[in-house]
Amino acid sequence: MSNRAPAESPARGSASAAIADNRQKLLEATMRRHQYRPDALIEVLHKAQELYGYLSPQLLASIAHSLHLPPSRVYGVATFYHFFSLAPQGEHTCTVCLGTACYVKGALEILSALEAETGLKAGHTSPDGRLSLLTARCLGACGIAPAVVLDGVVIGHADAETLRARLHALLAEAPVAP
Ligand code: FES
Numbered sequence: 001m002s003n004r005a006p007a008e009s010p011a012r013g014s015a016s017a018a019i020a021d022n023r024q025k026l027l028e029a030t031m032r033r034h035q036y037r038p039d040a041l042i043e044v045l046h047k048a049q050e051l052y053g054y055l056s057p058q059l060l061a062s063i064a065h066s067l068h069l070p071p072s073r074v075y076g077v078a079t080f081y082h083f084f085s086l087a088p089q090g091e092h093t094c095t096v097c098l099g100t101a102c103y104v105k106g107a108l109e110i111l112s113a114l115e116a117e118t119g120l121k122a123g124h125t126s127p128d129g130r131l132s133l134l135t136a137r138c139l140g141a142c143g144i145a146p147a148v149v150l151d152g153v154v155i156g157h158a159d160a161e162t163l164r165a166r167l168h169a170l171l172a173e174a175p176v177a178p
Helices: 008-033 038-052 057-066 071-080 100-104 107-118 160-172
Strands: 092-097 131-136 148-150 153-155
Touching: 008 038, 008 057, 038 057, 038 071, 057 071, 092 107, 092 160, 100 107, 107 131, 107 160, 131 160, 148 160
Parallel strands: 092 131
Antiparallel strands: 092 148, 148 153
């Protein structure tokens, strides 16, 4: 019997390389559409995150280079806005708003309850990659404070007990296959 790798392995390798190339091409096309203008930074960061899932240091450096911006400026913008992520996120994400309106309505108590439930500190992802517990400065939903975003869905008038139960149920589900 031959010990050679199955014939499909290189093809799979080329397929994933092609996808990676395609992401670079799409990001390049977005920057070209904006004529590599520095003031297109936020749109470009949005596109990069949509394509790659998060903004790695290498990606930020390459965007800074393409838009002729200092890397510190690009990093500063990427860290200022809560919707940008600098690290891979978990299968599920739970973002607790700690902006003023939510804070005065008990957001900190909600966050503490979720930290206790999950064993995670805010800003971290569980070692098994199933959950990221995040915070935001304001989600633009102050009228329904305290607000929490669970897997992209805004939950207004959030309360710790309901959220704990929802997180518990989510994590009890089978993980999504890679
Ligand atoms: S302060 Fe929380 S949504 Fe605005």
